[in-house]
Amino acid sequence: MSSNGESITTLSLEGEDEISLLDILDHVLNSGAVIHGSIVISLAGVDLVYVGLNVILTSVETALRNIKRE
């Protein structure tokens, strides 16, 4: 939250520490299918991933913190 009391959080990708893993997955999993139909892998499992993510948001964040420590 900024100092002038506005309820806005602007996170820059340059300071990646503040970007939540969920945001990254939103962008990299959800979209970017440039070449439809040529994808050898079917991402049928993605919906299962979302179920998992929504139930255990906290452990995903923990996983992200662990990566950053590497």
Added chain:
Amino acid sequence: MATKTASRSSKPAVAPAQVLYLYAISQMPEGAAPAVAAEAIDGAAHVESIRCGDYLCWVSRVSKSDFADQLNERMQDLEWLATAGLRHQRVVGELSSHLAVLPTRFGTVFMSEDSLAQHAKERKRALRTAFARVANADEWGIKVFAIAAPKQSPVAKDASGSEYLKRKAQLLRPSAGTKLDAEVQEFIATLTKLAVAASPGGKASAGQPGLVWHGSFLVRHKDRKKLESALSKFATRWKDARRIDCTGPWPPYSFVGEHVQ
């Protein structure tokens, strides 16, 4: 940097147990193709470029077993997915700081250089359209959260672990069919007007507590100030009612698919 042709006679053999993981497609750089410092998707291979017609495909050679045969299984392991997703974004992010790129969705894998070249060739026109759409623009992720007292204490006692998970899942489930109020609709309309295109938000964070709406906007570099002032205007107006989260600039993940008009 590899600039191999797809001619059959001179094609270097890809080891049978390896496949090509595609991060992004870029236009040909004016000079030499930049070297990528970011770690590859598997943390081992280098990121390299393969010339396909007028474009460079940015790939790394990865295990067929992990990224083709068992990708869906691997993705259920959230620690693995977290690491790989972050690596994918870092590579694409680095590339897009040097070149205009079309980012590829996570998990796009080709069995050989030939099949990659073939598909790039077949989609030449779609690629050209996508490059034109995202030129001089960035993607911004926007979320609106309701500010309200939590309905349930986070320290509530549960009899068992599965009860806890059930309660948490319940708490995170977005209230289906809730109509957006006029204020939020006005906000979306304002951003849509200053953007080149808008796209619904991803499913990964759809269950975040208090999330009212989320989506992505493709905004030309010259209009970034307009975006900032619009966000600021609504943030001031909403002060105690709603919080706005803005992330970016992202590579234009949500605006390169063939579904985008």
